[in-house]
């Protein structure tokens with residue numbers, strides 16, 4: 001696990017509680033050290049909360065593709081400080 005890539009890639013599974021405890025712990029550990037991933041993670045969390053408020057149906061898959069693309073953009077913007 002090198003850091004950012006893995007952490008961001010697992011955000012969705014993390015939020016859906018699909019990861020093992022050990023795996024979640026590793027991601028949390030990375031988030032603590034990395035403001036970039038933390039902000040991405042918080043963005044996802046708040047978005048997921050908004051979706052949950054909006055309705056009980058699952059969000060469209062396209063939405064997550066869009067988000068993933070946005071995160072990729074963010075990730076490529078600056079030099080990684082991880």
Ligand SMILES: [Zn+2]
Pocket residue numbers: 003004005007030034036037038082
């Ligand atoms: Zn990171």
